[in-house]
Amino acid sequence: MNTTTEFDTLPTREETQRGLVAIAMSGGVDSSTVAAVLQEQGRPIVGLTMQLWNQRRLPELQGDGPKQHRCCSLDDVYDARRVAQHLNFPHYVVNFEEQFEQRVVRPFVDQYLAGRTPIACTNCNTDIKFEPLLRMARQIGAERLATGHYARIRKNEQSARWELLRARDESKDQSYFLWGLSQEQLSRSDFPLGELTKEEVRALARRTNLPVAEKPESMELCFVPNGNYVQFIQAYSKDAGISLSQSEGEIVTEDGTVVGRHNGIHNFTVGQRKGLGFAAGKPLYVLSIDPDNNRVVVGDDDSLRTTSFEVNGVNWVSIEQPAGPVRATVKIRHKHEPADATVHPIDSTTARIAFDDPQRAITPGQGAVFYDGNRVLGGAWIR
């Protein structure tokens, strides 16, 4: 894969733009450290914390236990504010609840109900952080938006394109969630943590005495309490008047044999083994979800491995749209090790991807991101 020399030859960011930088601050240690880093560089900064989701909206999801740290909670807004006070720079809380629901939460639920397994974080990046939030940053006088993402951006002077690269800390790399960014969005974005490891970020946070230096990481989707998607989808659907009728259905094998019943396709995701609700002689996995017939199709591990699939919503990032097939390593979920494949563009927004070797659980709704070593060539949604 990548060699360290490639990192060493990375061009340093042009330091031409010394104007105000807005920082998207979630209240977590990463985005808070971004503030500390930029401030140490002497750049004028302003913090923006998005109010994205009101947890009171679905009160039945609020358990009795202590509230966990989530990026939508008032605790996190409070933390972001404390960081800004500590470092003494202007900070504002801005309301994006409406856009967040329209462009992230609702599509997330709709996709689940359509038998897909969506990634809300990618939508949030493409459609919220680097769209209305970036616009607001520019409207208040900041030409750039810095975030706590672990990824890197550089300008390729030869191709004149902005390139998106994996983070130096590969274990923290978030480039998988950023493939939707346009050249314009990349040209105005800063990922100051891209060259740092998580340990270095923590150390920086401690050295600058950030009030969130020891805050645990949030791993969950910010608007889904306790990571319980199913409960969230049911509560939201009820609140939004989305009908969940016809929720019960059949579990079938590939040849159509009914082997059990399910209580709603939104409870299932491709590759899932647990929770099939019936005993089986050998391990069975969800192979696909058939929303039209309200069926969950199951089979053995071999059947789960496939080679070829189609994608839509293709966005070419570090290269222009290619005329013909492109060799790449393709990553089909956040924790997937990119595998060698060929991307065959069909038209400007769709493509067929053929892995050299079968890959397990290629899941509709997830992103497929095409890499050339460190570079994100592009990405798309698995159909």
Next chain:
Amino acid sequence: MSRVYLDYNATTPVEPEVLDAMLPYFSADFGNASSIHTAGQRARAAVETARDQVATLIGARPQEIVFTSGGTESDNHAIFGVIGSLVEPPLLAVRSSSPVPTLPHVITTTIEHEAVLNACQAAEKQGVRVTYLPVDREGLADPESVRRAIRPETVLITIMHANNELGTIQSFEEIGRIAKEHKIYFHTDAVQSAGKIPIDVNALNVDLLSLSGHKLYAPKGVGALYVRSGTRLRQLLYGGHHQRGFRPGTENVAGIVGLGKAAEIARASLAGDAKHVSTLRDKLEHGLLERIPQVRVNGGHAPRTPNTTNIMFTGIEGEALVIALDLKGLACSVGAACSSGAVEPSHVLTAIGLSQDEAKSSLRFSLGRHTTEFEIDFALEVIPGAVAQLRALSPTYRTEAAAHQ
């Protein structure tokens, strides 16, 4: 960076004279106003002087003034106090000769402050019926609609005097007369009018009136409720016999002294202040209308408090404009702050007929006694540029502008 503050409707600075009057009561004269001894008597005297001062500001008698923790408590006390005095808990039935208990009814408007709206909503959960009267495009309630809303079981009419966001002032003589005619208690939240325009509780025909200290150059954490003699009001808090049992809790002597002093100053300087701020407010308003295309004043055709203007800048996000202006050193406000500090679209602006987008593109500028012409010039210098910058990046403005041509 020099900072210009045009958000006096949110809060005002404590007047130096007010602070001076308060200072002795923190340490030197720290007595409890309920104590028998000399220290207590000194505190008591100070509280009673303040009661006189507040009463004088609104044409009331001193014994009709109850000191509270602020406007929110005053509003809650008025609403739940009236409901509670007429209702037998837990049945919440109006005491009447009728064999079937009837649920009490309250009349209010859609543009009230949250202290009134949320109190009414809480009362609804306890069984009280509430009518939320609509207002016209200027934010004014029609006295006839008040009359029509009255039912036999109506116990309270609560309508704000001047609106915090628009500054529009309701005409109360008639509503007050209607309330009197029907023997219904009439409460007003006068938090935004007290100290800005003359108030006389008898001319307004009100039985209950809420005041807040920090909106009239007294400190935060102190307010008052005017309770017309003879008004039956159940107490909100239970405790000692302070303030004749109306409002238990050791008096916040320093705060009360501050409110009294501020009321005295307000009464003396009211006319001069009004002339000063209205001249500057009009200059700001005209200046913005002249310099920026597609600008409209919300509620501009109604009688308004002299210090307030609410302006719609078509095609912008008000939240972004407030931040952009704050970064340039100008403080103003938009909508209502929610618990996180983010902005929600104003219910007042949607109540006067604005769309969500129009409400979101509206800003409030509220001037004060200390606003200078220099500050207005500064505002007129920075606002047009900030609006232009926002509009240049607005996804909607271009098309809207084209549509208007």
